[in-house]
Amino acid sequence: MQRDQMDTNIAVLLQLHVLEQRIKQLQSQLAAGPLKQAGLERELAPAREELRQRQAMLEANQAERRQMDEQIQELRLKISQFRSHSAEVKTNQEYRAMLDEIGYAEREIRQREDRILALMEQSEEIEKQIGAASEALSVQEAKRQEWQRAWDMEAAEARLAQEQLIAQCEQLRVQVEASLLYRYDRLAKLRGNALSELEHETCGACRVRLRPQFLQELNNHPDRVYFCEFCGRILYHQPAVEPPFTGDVQLAAKEHGLGAGD
Numbered sequence: 001m002q003r004d005q006m007d008t009n010i011a012v013l014l015q016l017h018v019l020e021q022r023i024k025q026l027q028s029q030l031a032a033g034p035l036k037q038a039g040l041e042r043e044l045a046p047a048r049e050e051l052r053q054r055q056a057m058l059e060a061n062q063a064e065r066r067q068m069d070e071q072i073q074e075l076r077l078k079i080s081q082f083r084s085h086s087a088e089v090k091t092n093q094e095y096r097a098m099l100d101e102i103g104y105a106e107r108e109i110r111q112r113e114d115r116i117l118a119l120m121e122q123s124e125e126i127e128k129q130i131g132a133a134s135e136a137l138s139v140q141e142a143k144r145q146e147w148q149r150a151w152d153m154e155a156a157e158a159r160l161a162q163e164q165l166i167a168q169c170e171q172l173r174v175q176v177e178a179s180l181l182y183r184y185d186r187l188a189k190l191r192g193n194a195l196s197e198l199e200h201e202t203c204g205a206c207r208v209r210l211r212p213q214f215l216q217e218l219n220n221h222p223d224r225v226y227f228c229e230f231c232g233r234i235l236y237h238q239p240a241v242e243p244p245f246t247g248d249v250q251l252a253a254k255e256h257g258l259g260a261g262d
């Protein structure tokens with residue numbers, strides 16, 4: 001390999017690393033959405049439960065009112081049956097017994113009418129609570145929907161950016177010598193960052209000082225690609241970073257340090 005070619009290879013790998021880091025960031029950004037979504041759903045649960053309980057109370061109230069109404073109808077029917085048989089009553093004793101029965105049924109009716117009034121008052125109160133609970137819920141729902149709309153846009157942008165970055169990576173990958181690219185991929189998988197800058201005779205990633213013979217060799221044959229003897233990363237000198245860059249320049253500048261990937 002010629003020196004220029006070697007520099008190009010490494011320069012391209014450095015660009016590739018920056019783009020791949022950005023892709024990873026986008027991946028975690030995209031993964032955070034569903035988590036946030038689930039959290040917001042959980043936050044809605046108490047308000048939904050509150051509303052459900054109030055609605056169940058209202059239903060129970062209405063069911064009891066219907067029951068009271070039915071019982072009143074039955075009692076009224078009983079009273080009119082007693083009255084219609086009053087002509088058949090022969091003795092005073094029978095007559096008094098019949099009046100007692102009617103009196104008892106009338107008291108039963110009044111009790112149920114009182115209960116119906118109490119239930120009506122209670123249902124007004126429950127309806128107010130339902131109104132308040134459903135308003136509170138819709139405020140929360142609106143917030144969730146607002147977040148959802150913003151997130152949908154953010155996620156769409158992130159996916160688009162991801163696709164573009166993947167395409168750019170593909171363009172870069174074909175420029176790198178196959179065996180070097182293979183090694184780069186394996187190291188990237190293993191250590192997060194396959195590249196390491198040579199800093200004052202030291203591997204910038206694992207901080208191990210390189211042997212003098214190794215450095216001698218490096219100076220004698222700058223056309224070769226070197227790997228850190230300790231961590232195995234691809235070593236590079238800073239000047240290799242100045243090639244024409246096809247990706248996001250600002251991003252590249254920001255992530256220029258690359259950092260140790262372990």
Ligand SMILES: [Zn+2]
Nearest residue numbers: 203206228231
């Ligand atoms: Zn190293």
